[in-house]
Amino acid sequence: MNPTLHAILVFLQTWWVELTCGVVIVAVVPLVAGYVVLVERKLMADMQARLGPMRVGPHGLLQPIADAVKLLIKEDIIPDEADKFIFWLAPVISMVAALTSMGAIAFGPSFQVARDINIGILFVLGVSSLGFLGIILGGWASNSHYSILGALRSTAQLVSYETAGGLAIISGLLLSGTLSISGIVAAQEKHHVWFIFLAPVAAFIYLAASIAETNRAPFDLPEAESELVAGYMTEYSGFRWALYFLGEYANMIVVGSVATTLFLGGWLRPFPNVHWLNWLDFLPALIIALIGVYSIYRAGKQPVKIQTGFMWAVALACFAVAFVFAAPWLIQLLHKFGLAGSLSLDFVIPGLNGAFWFLLKVSAYIYVFMWLRFTLPRYRFDQLMHLGWYILIPLAIVNVFAVGVAMLLEANGLNRWLAMILTLIVVLASAIFLVRWHDRRTESASTASLAPDSYAG
Amino acid sequence: MLDSILFYFFGGIAVIGAALMVTSRNAIHSAVFLITTLLATAGIFLQLGAEFLFIAQIILYVGGIMVLFIFVIMLVRLDVALHHIRFRMKNLVVTIVIAVLGAEAGAIIYYARKLPGQGLFIQNVAPASNLTPNSEKLAQSLFTNYLLPFEIASVLLLVAMVGAVVMAKNKKRSEDS
Amino acid sequence: MMSPAHYLFLSLALFLIGCVGVVTRRNVIVVLMSIELILNAVNINLVLFSRIFGDAAGQVFALFIIADAAAEAAVGLGIIIAFFRNRETVLADEMDLLKW
Numbered sequence A: 001m002n003p004t005l006h007a008i009l010v011f012l013q014t015w016w017v018e019l020t021c022g023v024v025i026v027a028v029v030p031l032v033a034g035y036v037v038l039v040e041r042k043l044m045a046d047m048q049a050r051l052g053p054m055r056v057g058p059h060g061l062l063q064p065i066a067d068a069v070k071l072l073i074k075e076d077i078i079p080d081e082a083d084k085f086i087f088w089l090a091p092v093i094s095m096v097a098a099l100t101s102m103g104a105i106a107f108g109p110s111f112q113v114a115r116d117i118n119i120g121i122l123f124v125l126g127v128s129s130l131g132f133l134g135i136i137l138g139g140w141a142s143n144s145h146y147s148i149l150g151a152l153r154s155t156a157q158l159v160s161y162e163t164a165g166g167l168a169i170i171s172g173l174l175l176s177g178t179l180s181i182s183g184i185v186a187a188q189e190k191h192h193v194w195f196i197f198l199a200p201v202a203a204f205i206y207l208a209a210s211i212a213e214t215n216r217a218p219f220d221l222p223e224a225e226s227e228l229v230a231g232y233m234t235e236y237s238g239f240r241w242a243l244y245f246l247g248e249y250a251n252m253i254v255v256g257s258v259a260t261t262l263f264l265g266g267w268l269r270p271f272p273n274v275h276w277l278n279w280l281d282f283l284p285a286l287i288i289a290l291i292g293v294y295s296i297y298r299a300g301k302q303p304v305k306i307q308t309g310f311m312w313a314v315a316l317a318c319f320a321v322a323f324v325f326a327a328p329w330l331i332q333l334l335h336k337f338g339l340a341g342s343l344s345l346d347f348v349i350p351g352l353n354g355a356f357w358f359l360l361k362v363s364a365y366i367y368v369f370m371w372l373r374f375t376l377p378r379y380r381f382d383q384l385m386h387l388g389w390y391i392l393i394p395l396a397i398v399n400v401f402a403v404g405v406a407m408l409l410e411a412n413g414l415n416r417w418l419a420m421i422l423t424l425i426v427v428l429a430s431a432i433f434l435v436r437w438h439d440r441r442t443e444s445a446s447t448a449s450l451a452p453d454s455y456a457g
Numbered sequence B: 001m002l003d004s005i006l007f008y009f010f011g012g013i014a015v016i017g018a019a020l021m022v023t024s025r026n027a028i029h030s031a032v033f034l035i036t037t038l039l040a041t042a043g044i045f046l047q048l049g050a051e052f053l054f055i056a057q058i059i060l061y062v063g064g065i066m067v068l069f070i071f072v073i074m075l076v077r078l079d080v081a082l083h084h085i086r087f088r089m090k091n092l093v094v095t096i097v098i099a100v101l102g103a104e105a106g107a108i109i110y111y112a113r114k115l116p117g118q119g120l121f122i123q124n125v126a127p128a129s130n131l132t133p134n135s136e137k138l139a140q141s142l143f144t145n146y147l148l149p150f151e152i153a154s155v156l157l158l159v160a161m162v163g164a165v166v167m168a169k170n171k172k173r174s175e176d177s
Numbered sequence C: 001m002m003s004p005a006h007y008l009f010l011s012l013a014l015f016l017i018g019c020v021g022v023v024t025r026r027n028v029i030v031v032l033m034s035i036e037l038i039l040n041a042v043n044i045n046l047v048l049f050s051r052i053f054g055d056a057a058g059q060v061f062a063l064f065i066i067a068d069a070a071a072e073a074a075v076g077l078g079i080i081i082a083f084f085r086n087r088e089t090v091l092a093d094e095m096d097l098l099k100w
Helices: A003-047 A063-072 A084-104 A120-128 A131-141 A145-176 A181-191 A200-213 A239-263 A275-299 A305-336 A348-375 A381-411 A416-449 B002-023 B027-047 B051-075 B089-114 B134-145 B147-168 C004-024 C028-053 C057-087
Strands: none
Touching (some): A003 A063, A003 A084, A003 A348, A063 A239, A084 A239, A120 A145, A120 A181, A120 B051, A131 B027, A131 B051, A145 A181, A145 A381, A145 B051, A181 A239, A200 A239, A239 A348, A275 A305, A305 A348, A381 A416, B002 C004, B002 C028, B027 C028, B051 C028, C004 C028
């Protein structure tokens, strides 16, 4: 056989899992991001007491596909004096950075493209910070005032909150002792508790920092419609804008995955070491089957025949997926009756169930993002920068010290929870001090401006 | 064989990016080409087994220093038309001199392979497992043997930060303060 | 890993291209970027020898060089901005305040 062909076959044999995961990421994530947009619009509608997209497909379920088609067939406009090369390059950088950083995320114990890389979390952070380049270059290449201002503001915000988020992650890394993703989840399994309970302030700081990282409300001044038209995305239309948009939502999934891995236990089910809760293992199949039952219930209430058929199709798909999840246990059951011979699908259990729990936690995190978006008003830019540099970064530094001291106390024999609570009190005290100091500062600034103005009539 | 493909791929991108950077008329294009060169260099680090340095290069160099460069280029953006593309003898002489230097150094590297130990006077390359797990080995070395340089580097960064802020600060003062 | 000569050639090429950039370009910012290129070439050499000897000291040194390059870029760009504010130029030919 041709040696080159042989070398290629050997390469495919060793790396087929990683290649498949990579292809899945590139093919599936844009579709998933489109459906995350639909979920956001439906949630927004629900919180605003209306219905959201209902026309395209049953209950608007085909809306993302309609949006994608619309964006694909739109005219491709490039501003007159714009730098064509950079104009083309910027959305590509943004999207590629978001998708590449997904490579190191582990959706389950064995679903990871960069298999067990030594620097897991740092890889995700570093490559997703390459997305900033896409924002700056896009804003500059558009040759328009709004774009450059939006890009500069956006990048300043992203850099500030990346520092705060990185320091918050360091607190979690102190507890786990390793940077690799499977090591972090194994550490949470060893400690029998999710790290959000051991370092809650770090989790909160990372939540705030990740909201600012992805330019979501309440930190979305750079792309708010009433402020800067659309910020750095103003001059982009059609598919280029779709790339930016998808990059932003893919970034949301990435920060959700980092927070889940580090603070929410990754792919572990709740209470992974407690044996009497082992029935929780059946929950994934049960939940999906229940969704199927709900689809059947709603199918009877659809006004149009084709929508009824669609709901039945969704229900059947849910049942098929639930069957795949429950298959290992069914085969175990068949073993008890001596029917299935030597077939055993037990190796599938940790992978599939782990992926389900991971996606559930990431969805919960993204739900909190959306909830905050529809609830809180927008931060002004100077308030935003003040929050990042004056409050979150000092708090994150104090938190790193506190977690270190707590680990030292625990190593010297103090009870872990007592050590954590003591240091938590210290961190909360410093947080209160920082916020009070900020309030006193703004108070004195406003009273200083009320000093008698000799020019006033 | 995968090794050599990766080396030629990253090496080729690095050299081509560097050449394009040095000859590009537009400063932002130069910055973008330097970014590709830095990413290719990070790939070389990864191939040599330095995983932490790979990601440190991406975070610090590309995500930090190049962002700073692009900001400054945007701030001092003069019209490109001011640059008259003149042929200067100095540029040609410099390129020839450096090419000759390069040929000499390249010849040294090429012919030194006949010396014992491939010209490096070592027996053979250490096994790759000496450097794994990479972050832990790096941290062990950094925080025990090289702790003083580490502290000095942090002081240096603090001084540089303060200096850069002071120098780039707008010094206009309002009249009534 | 390829033979050391390959990596030495690569770092030599990057170093020389950086040197050409430093001497040839008029825009001071591009000169600074070429200096960064030179530092990167040196980094490749350091990491290569760290891999050959199995010692992490080379990578530690390379890390310090990256940190140092960051500091130098920040201060250099601060100087350029301060100069630009006074003289409205970033071309090396026109920065001749000390000429007499």
